[in-house]
Amino acid sequence: MTAPDSHSQDGLEAQFAQWRQYAHRRPELRQSDTEELEDHLRGSVDELIGIGLRADEAFLVAVKRMGGLDDLSREFAREHSERLWKQLVLTGETDGPAADTRKRRDLLATVICVAGAAMSVKLPELFGMGIEEDAAFYGRNLGLFALPWLAAFLAWRRKAVPALAGVLLALFAAGAVAANVYPLADDSQSAVLTGIHLPIALWFAVGLAYVSDDLRSSRRRMDFIRFTGEWFVYLSLIACGGGVLMGIVFGTFEAIGITPDTFIAQWLLPCGGVGAVVVAGWLVEAKQSVVENMAPVLARLFTPLFTAVLLAFLVAFALTRGGIDVEREALILFDLLLVVVLGLLLYSISARDPLAPPGLFDKLQLALVVSALIIDVLVMLEITGRITEYGTTPNKAAALGENIILLANLTWSAWLVLGFVRRRAPFAALERWQTGYLPVYAVWAWIVALVFPPLFGYL
Structure with a gap:
């Protein structure tokens, strides 16, 4: 039996993501309950896909296998009657001696x-x-x-x-x-x-x-x-x-x-x-x-503000036709700006319903990412020009590498957001791209910390 195609897999991950978001909002369920239920659900779905069911069919059958309806699953079915999971079961264990013991152990470890x-x-x-x-x-x-x-x-x-x-x-x-x-x-x-x-x-x-x-x-x-x-x-x-x-x-x-x-x-x-x-x-x-409460709220608050600032900067840059200062403080500032933009994108993704249709905020995010992408290209051109003319330094080399890494992320992110806004790509693809890219940042940070000092003679 062949594996499900990428579109089916995206749809399946989107269903899991919405299920997970709903479960996290339920005070009756702790994180451990949700994770355990999802692990069981995923295992059952994989088995059913392996015997020939489509991804959406496997998800529905797996949900039904989890047991009968209870009050929580009935509420979920009422809120999402158009979804596949009309018979979802969420039977987390209530707080008791075991939970109290775990809390005390966590506190002691802390x-x-x-x-x-x-x-x-x-x-x-x-x-x-x-x-x-x-x-x-x-x-x-x-x-x-x-x-x-x-x-x-x-x-x-x-x-x-x-x-x-x-x-x-x-x-x-x-x-x-x-x-x-x-x-x-x-x-x-x-x-x-x-x-x-x-x-x-x-x-x-x-x-x-x-x-x-x-x-x-x-x-x-x-x-x-x-x-x-x-x-x-x-x-x-x-x-x-x-x-x-x-x-x-x-x-x-x-x-x-x-x-x-x-x-x-x-x-x-x-x-x-x-x-x-x-x-x-x-x-x-x-x-x-x-979890997910504070950071996404701040992301939604500051996304319009940072979009306005970046667009204003690009307009000012075009009108003044001046260069960009690529000294150390300026490099740190621009890298920090790009990291903030990436953070706004990440935390908006973390709290978004992946099955919700694209809206105004998604278009605003696209404008934010494209603006940051243009600024990244401008900074890279300045750094490359300075390196060509005056030679490289640890600061310029690190900044150039970081901008290349951010350029790759922002370019593909802009493409995925554009596809989502145009309803040609699922939102789950953007989430998978961002989580899959995390090791790239880790590797680069270790390279700069461990390799750059001896490479540049500890300058």
Whole structure:
């Protein structure tokens, strides 16, 4: 029996995606319930396709095999009576002693990892390195103080196999080499590039821990994208609360004649900062029933604004006919702009109903992606011209590589969004493209952090 064609597979993935979105919105179901049900459903669908059923037929039969109707499936059938899954069953287990035990274990693991991160950031002081005196060292190693502990928490929660745990240890060890073994001057371009790219590379190592329960799954990669957005939101909120806490500590103790500057600078800020990285991850895991809420809302809010800014920039560029400054600060700014555009696209994708027809917001996203694509081409032309005329530097080489990677992503993304807007391509194809492209960013970040410094003589 031949495998289903790409169109049938896209339709099947779209049905799974809508099923998953509905399940995530149900307070009766926890993330583990949804994942277990989907695994059973996918396995049954694959078996039925293997014996000759079409993808849509296999999906309907698999849903029926899951059992009889209950109140939740009846509600789903009423809301989606035109869909195939009129007899969907969602019978998640209720909270009980087992769930309470798991929550306590998660909390204990979080406390251990937070304590580990706090000890990591204080450990260099045993070797005579102070936070204020050796700020460059702490800046390069900031990700190594916190992210290994977040990865450890996620790997423990996913029951990662020993082989994967070994890979994670090797990746963080490679990061430690890039940050501490290479002879990088504090003001060198290589030091700046390492400081920017190493945390990104380490974050993808965290992503590997996150998807360790299903390494090849496109949906798990999209879940990690959602996790990243919600983690950033939670971390920002914790940072705001931490700022208020430090202000209160300073004000109250100063009122009684005690100046807590040393405590805040040496203990509260560094230990609380690295601990917050782990706590934010735990909060996202603990609140998975509301995942997708914040980041997609912000994406929908800022997509029109960034589209207007990019279009205004292109108009101004055409009117002034001036060149683009490709010095280090400008390169970082333009790369950051393109990353923000990509983030807006990703988080809009993560919360969208894949079966919904294209609308005004999709056309707005197309304008955003095309505008970013044009800016990317302009920046690449400037960088290429400067390299041809003056030679290459670590900054220009890194920026050129990043723009090439983003150019490939944005070009195909624009094509897929255009096809969707014109109703000639399914939305699921865009989601699969973005999740499949994630390893490219990870590989490039590691190349810049590990290969560029010796390649350019640690300049």
